[in-house]
Amino acid sequence: MLLAALAASATACTSLYRRTQVEMPPNVAAELTLRISGAQKAEQITRQAAATLRDNLMRADGASWHESDFDRLEAAAFDFERRVLAARDVAEKSGEPDTIAMEIERLSKQAQLWLEYAQTHRAADGATRLKALETLPHLQR
Numbered sequence: 001m002l003l004a005a006l007a008a009s010a011t012a013c014t015s016l017y018r019r020t021q022v023e024m025p026p027n028v029a030a031e032l033t034l035r036i037s038g039a040q041k042a043e044q045i046t047r048q049a050a051a052t053l054r055d056n057l058m059r060a061d062g063a064s065w066h067e068s069d070f071d072r073l074e075a076a077a078f079d080f081e082r083r084v085l086a087a088r089d090v091a092e093k094s095g096e097p098d099t100i101a102m103e104i105e106r107l108s109k110q111a112q113l114w115l116e117y118a119q120t121h122r123a124a125d126g127a128t129r130l131k132a133l134e135t136l137p138h139l140q141r
Helices: 002-023 028-058 064-094 098-120 126-135
Strands: none
Touching: 028 064, 028 098, 028 126, 064 098, 064 126, 098 126
């Protein structure tokens, strides 16, 4: 029984590895493009989550779902940061031009601003969250 479970888990790990290998581009430049695209998409998702939170905070009809919106924004910010870090790792391996480095740095700063907002306003009330959210210049783009 134990042997069968170990064999099944080993097969699952191997298939996951092989699937990832198939989905990843064969060269570093293509992987970097994929990683930057993923980070840019995560940036858009984070902005959308922030816009949803802002719109819902502007309505004064109950606060129970504000926490869900805030949690969604916080999760998006963490994913955004993770994707930027992955892009930065690949960029360091590839030796890409300065334009790529500038984009990664821009994305990194944006991710940090979102994470700081989420961490700073985790315990804040709705009005404080809204006020701080409206002052973020990177919300509109």
